[in-house]
Amino acid sequence: MKAVGVLDFGGPEMLRVVELPEPTEPDRGSIRIRVRSAAVNPADIAMRSRRGPAQPASPPYVFGMDAAGVIEQIGEGTDTHLKVGDEVMAIVIPQGSYGAYSEQVVVPVESVAPIPVGTTLPEAATLPMNGLTARLALDELALNPGNTLAVTGAAGALGGYMIQLAKADDLTVIADASEADESLVRKLGADHVIRRGQDFGAQVRAIVAEGADAVLDCALLDDLVVPAVRDGGAIATVRGFQGEAQRGIVFHPVYVPKYARESEKLDRLRRQVEDGQLTLRVAKTFPAEHAADAHRMLEGGGVRGRLVLEF
Numbered sequence: 001m002k003a004v005g006v007l008d009f010g011g012p013e014m015l016r017v018v019e020l021p022e023p024t025e026p027d028r029g030s031i032r033i034r035v036r037s038a039a040v041n042p043a044d045i046a047m048r049s050r051r052g053p054a055q056p057a058s059p060p061y062v063f064g065m066d067a068a069g070v071i072e073q074i075g076e077g078t079d080t081h082l083k084v085g086d087e088v089m090a091i092v093i094p095q096g097s098y099g100a101y102s103e104q105v106v107v108p109v110e111s112v113a114p115i116p117v118g119t120t121l122p123e124a125a126t127l128p129m130n131g132l133t134a135r136l137a138l139d140e141l142a143l144n145p146g147n148t149l150a151v152t153g154a155a156g157a158l159g160g161y162m163i164q165l166a167k168a169d170d171l172t173v174i175a176d177a178s179e180a181d182e183s184l185v186r187k188l189g190a191d192h193v194i195r196r197g198q199d200f201g202a203q204v205r206a207i208v209a210e211g212a213d214a215v216l217d218c219a220l221l222d223d224l225v226v227p228a229v230r231d232g233g234a235i236a237t238v239r240g241f242q243g244e245a246q247r248g249i250v251f252h253p254v255y256v257p258k259y260a261r262e263s264e265k266l267d268r269l270r271r272q273v274e275d276g277q278l279t280l281r282v283a284k285t286f287p288a289e290h291a292a293d294a295h296r297m298l299e300g301g302g303v304r305g306r307l308v309l310e311f
């Protein structure tokens with residue numbers, strides 16, 4: 001089967017089409033998907049440049065955490081309402097030559113859900129990893145309706161899902177944006193929009209004097225978001241950052257593999273798309289063999305929504 005990967009780590013130019021053996025037949029509890037669309041995420045860039053988790057296996061290394069496609073086979077005895085031919089989306093945890101940038105993947109049934117009604121496969125491929133990351137962050141923060149959440153990197157794919165899920169949870173959202181992105185962030189549902197920048201904390205406190213109840217730091221501002229949080233508040237981070245203990249603030253590093261087998265949560269995201277609570281944003285699609293161009297575009301910044309590879 002065709003996949004996209006690297007033989008050695010480095011820049012986008014290292015990506016190439018590789019031939020891999022077809023995956024083995026799914027066993028009980030697993031599903032084989034013919035992948036049509038795979039989203040490109042910052043995590044893929046980190047792994048490609050070897051800034052992500054160590055890869056103990058031999059090359060080629062295949063990346064990708066979001067897949068959407070058609071069920072080809074269901075392992076015998078698997079308990080599921082899904083059936084062969086269904087269009088589905090799945091979260092994939094890459095390891096070695098296994099990743100979503102492949103024509104076929106075998107995944108646990110708990111990692112799969114139908115695509116939202118009325119959406120395309122490229123659109124559906126943007127949801128699993130980022131949607132589950134946002135859901136996990138909110139669950140870790142454990143906020144109550146009416147609490148205030150501040151979001152950095154709000155115009156990005158993860159930030160956008162976070163705003164919309166937070167509003168669905170009846171939270172008040174303060175979100176940052178450049179002047180060019182302000183209308184987008186307001187459309188996503190933010191109650192207050194502040195300018196993107198290193199004075200994030202001061203701008204949040206200009207709205208909520210005591211500080212927000214929590215922050216999700218999608219922009220990797222790290223220590224710069226601490227002043228935005230009230231005493232005893234919480235900060236969710238997406239690259240493992242944990243600041244020094246101060247003012248009773250609790251850090252919650254968010255690792256999406258924790259929710260990689262939470263099909264009920266993925267299916268809830270599907271329903272929220274169908275109900276209009278979540279917006280799927282595809283910035284651009286690329287043929288799989290042009291994956292290097294997609295990586296270059298994402299690394300260049302300013303992408304709003306997700307880039308998607310098509311197989």
